[in-house]
Amino acid sequence: MTLSMARFPQIYLYGPIDADAPQRFESLVSSGRIKPGSDIYLNSPGGSVEAGIALGRLFRQGSMVTHLGTPRPPKQSLYVNRSALCEGACAYAYLGGLYRWAVSGSDRIGFPTYPAQQTPVPVAAYLKDMAIDLGALTATSAGSAPSTGASSDPTAWLNGDQMIAKGLANNGRQNLIATYKYGQGTPSLELKQADRNGEHEISFLCKPSGAELTTYDTIGAVRAKHIVARELRSYFELNQQETLPQQAGATAVDQSVVLHRIYPLSRLPQLASAQAMGAWVRDRTGIRYGFAFEVAGVRKVLSDFYNACTLATQQHS
Structure with missing residues (x-):
């Protein structure tokens, strides 16, 4: 995690989401190192779905704002990859943002999708609590493609316009x-x-x-x-x-x-x-x-x- 002060605090979370990630994040919030309303930048290939959902709930509890992004590399770095990836558990964490900025440039986000009526109960409950339409993430409506990760569930790789149209991103505004x-x-x-x-x-x-x-x-x-x-x-x-x-x-x-x-x-x-x-x-x-x-x-x-x-x-x- 890297904290830099802009108009709002900026937090960078990157790497696989392990089972203890929510506890580490919550301890930083409790200590005051991560402030309510912070910008959260995600770059993760996924990990524990349960932990991703728990992170998302913490984001919403703190009225935080989610993006995809990578921290600024050191000046001496020879290789710079500015593209961010957010798949599976990371995408669930992203949906916890009160305000959610759609992907742009070469950043990529992959949402897990399930056949209609087969979404796991904890996932369905989380999406409902986050005011996300479950239908936006069914295999038929999301335009899914086979996942490149370990999961056998399909993944929908959506661009910015698709995310906004499906209500997965709001670019800093709630509904009128x-x-x-x-x-x-x-x-x-x-x-x-x-x-x-x-x-x-x-x-x-x-x-x-x-x-x-x-x-x-x-x-x-x-x-x-x-x-x-x-x-x-x-x-x-x-x-x-x-x-x-x-x-x-x-x-x-x-x-x-x-x-x-x-x-x-x-x-x-x-x-x-x-x-x-x-x-x-x-x-x-x-x-x-x-x-x-x-x-x-x-x-x-x-x-x-x-x-x-x-x-x-x-x-x-």
Whole structure:
């Protein structure tokens, strides 16, 4: 293990996963040498499945982030292999990350797969606890190939796009939660997402004068105050275009940078068909702070809000 300080502590775990690996890792966590939220870089040909699952549970317990990667080699090293391999037990450990970065470059990850209805009970229970769809790792859905290791079970070697599509990687973001409500004749829309940097929310409340738009970038009280103090302008963003810009329009409320706007009802069709939306604060040096959501996957919820808001405002006119 190598610990180096970047924005988050970086931990490199490499070599076969033996039965005692979870205990060694847990002792380092208990001693404070490995911090909650650390980046865990894996490079292992596999080993004990039971130990790999136990490591994954420790990763999730500590809200840790998993990647594939190798430590920086010594300057005097004559041979440099920067490719990482994570197979079998290592792949199970990888799935324990709260945030999981997909493979890139020449790194390779191999997930054990089983025929439908034949996944071992401890493995199935672990995947359920980690909110991983068991169907993503069945032999038929994963596009498996024969394993190169000692196990006779097939292994699915997936690229980054496949990992994201199957929910095995999230690249630092949890799923976007979209909620449409209709209470007391007033439609509302709420979009929430947590990522590596904090929690973020966009909400709309339909009114005859326009949709009340409020955004929350929950990143901690100190950082929120710092960003607001440096603000030149703030704006809502729709499909990567500045919308409703305003000078000194952001406020720091508790742990969040908050924006309030009135979104014109005439622009609701653009909202319903949006691909992305976000909220940003730009400072005097041109640096911007904020977040963005990809919303194509929640199009039905956007449309429901648009239709209900349009109908409600027509009834009030």
